[in-house]
Amino acid sequence: MQRVAALTACAGALAYTISKVGLARDGELGMPGFPAPPEAYASVGDVAAAQLGNAALGLLMALVALLLVRPPVGRWVRGCVLLVSWAGILMVGSGVIGFGARAAGLAPDLGAPPPDAGTAVAALAVGALWVAGWAVAAVGATGRRSAQEDAE
Template identity: 65%
Template sequence: ALFLVRLPRTPLVRLPVLVVSWVGIVMVGAGVLGFGARAAGLAPSLGAIPPHMPTALAALLVGAVWVTAWTIAVVSATRSSR
């Protein structure tokens, strides 16, 4: 993630950093969606509905903010000319 602050111009470093970042975004995003489906009761095979819904919603919010922020960082790093 720190490479995104100042993404190297070298393609041998730049491309793997971007690929790993996008894979991470997809994986965490899938986890957030899965947990959301579980919390809403839409996917009972993923487990029982969390007993403390405010805590579950806070976790979903943190996950969604994290995915959004990481996506913005990767898109910004990709568009950056530095």
């Protein structure tokens, strides 16, 4: 279960990374299915660089999720991986909730509902699976204790 959950989280982070590279290539802000409003472009100097930065963050999140396949043995290293994981889970989970509210028309301040419902639903589904997998993997890693720690 731990391995499947961590690999699911890693796949979600890689899907995010790929989507950001595609948006960088196209010079677009936002998320797949959720284009940014035109006024958002005024505050971003280099759209491609911004999206490639987001893609790099996605790669980092994929690596952290991958570390949960077999959580590190050292207490401090595992603690750092878990801290970063829970921060990522909260960030991505907040994004899924926010974009879900936008898609449902419940949060007009976050932008107009997406023009392509199919792409938006797919992006939300990937995000939800990513968060769920990452949370299950993090909980599993939290409960594990190494034989070395048991000996202490």
